[in-house]
Amino acid sequence: MKVGIIGSGHIGGTLTRRLCALGHDVTVANSRGPESLAGLAAETGATAGTVDQAVGAAELVVVAVPLFAVPNLPTKAFDGKVVVDANNYYAQRDGDIPDIADRSISSSRWVAGHLAGAHVVKAFNNIQAQHLLEQGRPAGAGDRIALPVAGDDEQAKQLVMGLVDELGFDPVDAGTLDESWRQQPDTPVYGTDRDAEGVRVGLASARP
Ligand SMILES: NC(=O)c1ccc[n+]([C@@H]2O[C@H](COP(=O)([O-])OP(=O)(O)OC[C@H]3O[C@@H](n4cnc5c(N)ncnc54)[C@H](OP(=O)(O)O)[C@@H]3O)[C@@H](O)[C@H]2O)c1
16 A cells, blocks of 8 residues: 655654555655655665655555644645544643643544545554554454554545554554544553453543
């Protein structure tokens, strides 16, 4: 699959490494430009690009940036794309975003508001980058970690669930973007590396 990855840090860099190793055609971009990505490109075989290049050719785009940077992205370029929102809201880093802070809306609903033409799916936000890098396991393994996947577009969600499985994790359908607060920071499934049944129980028992 042609994958664009926006952000080359802990999560974007990890997904660049893992998806390239699986044979996907990855273009990665960051805020400093392609020259700064020469090392990652040489290591993985990914293409270093601009944000527009990474989004333009992609069948699927991962956004892994500090949440405050989302409105600075070229939002029109995302129209019609399946976009994985791997981001979390941390007020100390992202500043005051009142609608998220007062829990009126989920952080992915806020992202979807900025990327209004995209099919946004929330995934990978609740696992530490190092675990995403190292703890993928074959289907059926007893210690396979499960990851919640939430989105409004069923086809887009299925595409992302397939990718989660390919990366070595059990995808669990976590409902719609409005329900995706159940996998945000401070919920039972956040950073806890549960199996599929544990994720289902954790999503159901999350409290606003
Ligand atoms: N760290 C984790 O284990 C983890 C786990 C799950 C989810 N998350 C979430 O994933 C997101 C990314 O976290 P991270 O830890 O990967 O952050 P990070 O290591 O600080 O990397 C952030 C990346 O975003 C890029 N960026 C910032 N503004 C940009 C813009 N306007 N256009 C293009 N790229 C831009 C940065 O570019 P430069 O490299 O040029 O500065 C950098 O590559 C956050 O929302 C975080 O909460 C993190």
